[in-house]
Amino acid sequence: MSAFLSIRNLSLVLKGGPRLLRSVSLDVEAGEVRGLVGESGAGKSMIGKAVLGILPRSVEVVEGEIWLDEVDLLKLRPSERRRKIGATAALIPQDPLTALNPSRRVGPQVTDRLVDILGWKRADAQARALELLAEVHIPDPARVMRSYPHELSGGMRQRVLIASAFAAEPKLIVADEPTTALDVTVQKQILHLIARMQARHGTALLFVTHDLGVVSKVCGSLAVLYGGLVVEQSPVRDFFRQPAHAYSRALLAATPKYTDPMAGLNPVPEAVITAVQAEVAQADASWRNGGWRHD
């Protein structure tokens, strides 16, 4: 049995430029929550975008496979791919302010996917949306459906996005930093909500974040990315007990903890960066020697 999402040797380049992802292999099992961490610019969002088929035009896939539910997305025609992804996967985006169209009411933004991609009747989609908004503890869902995004608080907008991600019962959700914009008490509510929805619907989750605290609460396993290269993949408990890679240890040392006044004012040391950059260069060298352009 292969994993529900299986990314194999995925390399992306900026057209005419360097690789952004370097032969990334990453699995997410059905019903599993897998974290994806790494510094800003490491390529976390690119992985999510590749899976959801929403890569920017300037980025090109030069190698690899993305198996989603037993199908290699990269072998499908664009229209088939869109349909497959639409029926199987969804995104909880990072920024609730820009993710919702400010000039449209919330309701149709939640039901669009159901109607356009899955061919539901408007009325059924409407009923389903009301149900879901209630499930994410939005008081008076009918009123919220008629509201414009700016009439809702940040926490409320994030709940709307969670509800719409779950609307079509996707088997996989990519959550791209879904709580960075929120304060800690709201973050806690939202993460519990995602966890509950995930468990109830049996959804597989690829959870992008740079907050190791959040990872330790939400994920079963994680992948650490540096410069588009996966440097470690571990079950969460192993990662926090015995991180395998020096870069992972440095990330943990950079994370402050209120329980420990001395922890976490340590940027990743130069020596560690030099070493991991050498690994990246090494990966590029053997990749070129491998003659990836053979097709």
Add this chain to the structure above:
Amino acid sequence: MTDLYTVTDMHLSLADMVNKPLFGSAPRIDILHGLSFSIKRGEVLGIVGGSGSGKSTLGRVLVRLLEPSRGQVLFDGQDITHLNEDALRPLRRRFQMIFQDPMSSLNPRRTVGSIIAAPLKLHGFDRISVRVDQALDHVGLPRSFRTRYPHELSGGQRQRVGIARAIAMEPEFILADEIVSGLDVSSQAQVLKLLADLVADLGLTLAFISHDLSVIRRLCGTVMVLYQGRIVEHRASDALFAAPEAAYTRELLGAIPLPDPDQPWGAQAG
């Protein structure tokens, strides 16, 4: 140590534009409800609280971008509560603010060099070019960055430009509003370390607004907790973290996910 700020029974209300009638003036809504506290010279004060608790509003009062509706604010012994813009001008150099979102607070069409130089010119500093270089040195950016534009920098580098612009003015007080929330942990650690060093080297006084108590714990000697426009706790960090007194402080602490899979992080009605 002497007080740099002494704030007594300070209230702040704002015009509520949402409920403004078509004719006539908007009703006032009270945001801060009678705050009293002081900030000592050389102190690093953390200000925490949930979204909407009034942290940014309080910060804006301290650097007098907002005028209190009641009470008193003394800066270095001088009453600045109701000073007008002319009277504030010579003081403005002495208290500086660094904003959360470095992208929107840095003019995208100007180079890093001219961004740092602009307020120096405005305040009639001499040897501006030298000061810009020194500011870049202080924040650990290469001098060659003078010719770069904000979009050519990483988030952490942009945040440093914001800090460089503030410290170039040789202020006595810096207010930093959520300046590390958007950064990854390594950039965050770099910026925090930089601030800690600057405070020590330049004898700065710092008020650091954040909703991350782990960051506050690491950086700040004292902590003020705001809840709905009121101070619910204000003590030395060590004492506050050892035994938080206010229920709201405990709630905030309980909501922080520690990087430890075995920390209980109880379920909560969402």
